[in-house]
Amino acid sequence: MTQVLMVLGGSLFVGLSAQVSVPMLPVPMTLQTLAITIVGLTYGSRLAAATLIAYLAEGAMGLPVFAGGAAGAGVLMGPTAGFLWGFVGMAWLTGFMAERGFSRGLGKLFIAGFVPGMALFVPGVLVLKTVTGLDLSMATAAGVTPFLLGTLVKAALAAVAVSGGWAALKSRKG
Numbered sequence: 001m002t003q004v005l006m007v008l009g010g011s012l013f014v015g016l017s018a019q020v021s022v023p024m025l026p027v028p029m030t031l032q033t034l035a036i037t038i039v040g041l042t043y044g045s046r047l048a049a050a051t052l053i054a055y056l057a058e059g060a061m062g063l064p065v066f067a068g069g070a071a072g073a074g075v076l077m078g079p080t081a082g083f084l085w086g087f088v089g090m091a092w093l094t095g096f097m098a099e100r101g102f103s104r105g106l107g108k109l110f111i112a113g114f115v116p117g118m119a120l121f122v123p124g125v126l127v128l129k130t131v132t133g134l135d136l137s138m139a140t141a142a143g144v145t146p147f148l149l150g151t152l153v154k155a156a157l158a159a160v161a162v163s164g165g166w167a168a169l170k171s172r173k174g
Helices: 002-018 032-043 045-060 073-077 081-102 106-119 121-132 136-143 145-173
Strands: none
Touching: 002 032, 002 045, 032 045, 032 081, 032 106, 032 145, 045 073, 045 081, 073 081, 081 106, 081 121, 106 121, 106 145, 121 136, 136 145
């Protein structure tokens, strides 16, 4: 029951973070990747991936959890589909890295957030290119370049938040 509640809470967290959005075309800038990184760093690989699968299912069923309150299965086939589907892999890889020792120390937490964040660009750009007909350089300019600094900052924020959260829990346990 605890894991079910964690998945529901995590998918709600990701859905709410999608609503903090800077409208850009064809891919909006949101806080989803920050939330996904935090989920991955704290849930581990399997539970984090399950959380993002639940998030995608919620959106496909019509709940307004995607950026800008978008919903429906069509969103999972549009220009942002590679990023959305890639969120599952990002969450899994972040959790996997945390399980393999990258959850100890601010620097390692940052790396566990940054590497999957960068890997997300691969499916994101490939689907963006396919769906829009942009060539690879244009798809990269639209789907990567505007988000590089944000990826760096979000990985740092997640590392600080998770490190601080674990420290606070540890101090409360005595």
